[in-house]
Amino acid sequence: MKTTNPQHRLLALLSIPAFLFLVIPTAIVVPVALNDSRYITFPPEGISFAAVAGFFADRAWTSALTASLQSAAIAVVIGVLLGATAAIGLHGRKFPGQPAVVGLILAPMIVPTVVLALAFYQFFISIGMVGSIVPIGLAHAVIATPYVYLTTRASLAGLNPALVRSAQSLGAGPLSVLRHVYLPIILPGLISGALFAFSVSIDETVMSLFMQSPGATTLPVKMFTDIQFNLTPKIAVSSALLVSVATIGLLLQVLFVLKRRSSTRMLPLAVSAQT
Amino acid sequence: MSNATLERTRPRGRGAPPSADAPRRRRSGWWLLLAPILAFDVVLFLTPLGKLVGASFADNAYQRVLEDPLVVRALVNTLTISLASTVVTVVLGYIIAMVLWRAGTVTRVILFAVVLLPFWTGILVKNFAWAVLLQDNGMVNAFLQGIGLTGAPIPLLHNRFAVIVGMVHCLLPYAVFPIFSSLASIDDRLGLAARSLGAREGAVFRRITLPLSMPGISAAGLLVFIISTGFFITPVVMGGPGDMMIANQIDYYARQLTDFSGAAALAVILTVMVSILVAVYQRVLKAGGQHEDN
């Protein structure tokens, strides 16, 4: 019942600039990184991997990449463990104070990142935990956990609690209930949540900036510091790396959605934005 | 966040007899599953925030920061930049949501991916790309010179325009999804009915589609505004000295002035502002949900 008419053509026409606006910035990143020039230009003058080689030869950048991967690893592991156990623990249960518990679990998503950054900055200084990647990873875990909780909870929505009870009545202990009942069902949610957690951590800038130290400077922090002086090819390479990660995440998400045939799963989960 | 209210409860005792069931569940100690996250959030989320709030009450911090003309300026900037970004984002988001709504299944998935790509990309990458595009010898200036709109490069970077462009790019997905879902909840037959009653496409949009998607528009507007107020990176990377927002002022107090209590006071002000908006947002979502029932 969707006929083509002039108004729809007008809408399509109007939307072209909007879609270009969305796509072009992300689309130019990889070509810019492979530009055969010492300056940052687009369109590129020729293809060269010189900048990529330069990036990986530069200790400052490679250690930033390592720091980012370390913090992401901490965030993903903690996020998956805490988010999944919370989702299972709350599934199908109602008790006084439950809304408060859920509220607490989700709260890190709505507090502006800069506020958290300041709070963590003060907190880790006050307990003398500075100069390593661990506090940054922990801070990322705080904001990544709610994502894992939400994706896991979404995949649990179809599970009848009676299934758990019948497994228990058949003599399954807590651990085998976890393994045989919950794990198969939450696996897609866990994977999707882990992806979210990884993406949140790898892109997070503000908290990492506040808590940076010579041994713990993440990729976005290095980019942020350099970008204020000049647009360099190494920033471009770093951007291209992050875009590749984003694209993989996006493709996985699209595959996941196509498999589940539900476009609501594509809805961004929360307010939190890495600003 | 709003999902918190959607916690589902299921009738007990489907399958196993409830009498034998209840004590078993109590003994199973399921709350142990909640212990890790609660401990973690208390230690690493509530404690730091509590310390922050505590610090904000030291040294007469609130009065001090609110009397700082830089802070006042940053607050004004935050409001005006957020408002401008919100308006642009909602308009663009509406257009994109309309296209998604009207598209066939395959096109829709592809366009969804296009909308989600910036959502998955980090803010620094996006801002870097915009800096490349908007610099004096960048693509946008080359294009403007190419079509003869200007002879010399126009300064497009390091000003408020650039900040808004960068922010809108980050914010668009957050506007598209609420608007899309409110459009998707409109019964297709309403449009058919309006046409059969004599409405042209323009009238269908003005009198049916637009009013029925208002809940989505207000939800999108609030959500985008909430996120806007916390922006930190974009004003630094793409703005000029006069475009600093409240988050930058927090950073300035904390790391340049090393005035923790001042920074904390600003952080509390920002959080309170956002919390109020979040409460309004949830109310709007609820009202929208009720409306769609009909």
Add this chain to the structure above:
Amino acid sequence: MTASVISAESIPGTGRAAQGAIELRQVSKHYGDVVAVDELDLTVQPGEFVTLLGPSGSGKTTTMMMVAGFEEHTAGTVLIDGRPVDSLPPRDRNLGVVFQNYALFPHMSALENVEFALRMRKVPRAERRQRAEEALGRVGLGKMGGRKPRQLSGGQQQRVALARALVFNPAALLLDEPMAALDKRLREQMQEEIKTLQKSLGISVLFVTHDQDEAMAMSDRIVVMRDGKIVQSGPPEEVYNHPMTDWVASFLGDTNLIPCTIVERNGEEAVVDLGGLGLAKVRDRGASGESYAVSIRPEHLKFRTRASAGNGCAATLVSSTNLGATVRHRLTAGGHELQLRELSSDRGTRILPDEELWVGWDADKAQLLVLES
């Protein structure tokens, strides 16, 4: 034509009758390789109530959507008032449409809903209001104008939808399963109201439904559709009592289908061999096919005494079920299972299973038809 719908009964029949005819000539609708509607010819006479009846997927809704202009037909011509409207958008076809679930605008009051078409036609505010209020009054909702659709019951929403579709004096009314959402009692009441309204306005109606009782109750003519084609068309009693095929017979209600071979055909009557039930005289509509059967509705089978004249046979009672107003008897006769339905009030002596009986039927109530399935 600024006079409201409501006063249409005062318009002389002829003046009104010139309008309102819908005509489809060889109209087809293809979706890729799928043929949804296949070379359909259909005419709705002025003032006629025509029902498109068929199961889902039979093309009835597609047909209506093509008349309304929401679907473009692949071939053929649609005429309204004798004028081809193929290139006209829905808004210029001047047809009132009532949709399934009514499609009332949820953000507008009942009155605003009814006013909508007049607003689109730039009718001045005062007149618009007056005509909309009259239209609401005509459907008995004069005091409900300020309510939003969600504050109205299903039946009231249905009436608003009717008022909205009629207020601009459309050439004809299209109704797409308008009563699907109502419960049985309300549905029957609305059927009568719509029928009365249609008669008093003298407006042509094209009605789409899959509910045979609704079609029987309301139509001047029923057009039975299957797989995008018209399989039979005629007044309700005719289609019900004299189906052309076993599919039509079964779709319109319970029936006894007895396979037969033709012994002799002469015009409206035929003599057939019913196998174990012997020879019988039946009605014949001249349909031809590979194999034949005779359809006798359960209520047309009667208990008889052996002596009485006409068609009949010996039968044995298997079971009897009381359905309230009627009683259904299951019988076997000549190797066939038969159903007989009689009014509870007509039920004479209680019959016992295994008792031997004589059942018969009138020749004009037995219809020769083509076996399709």
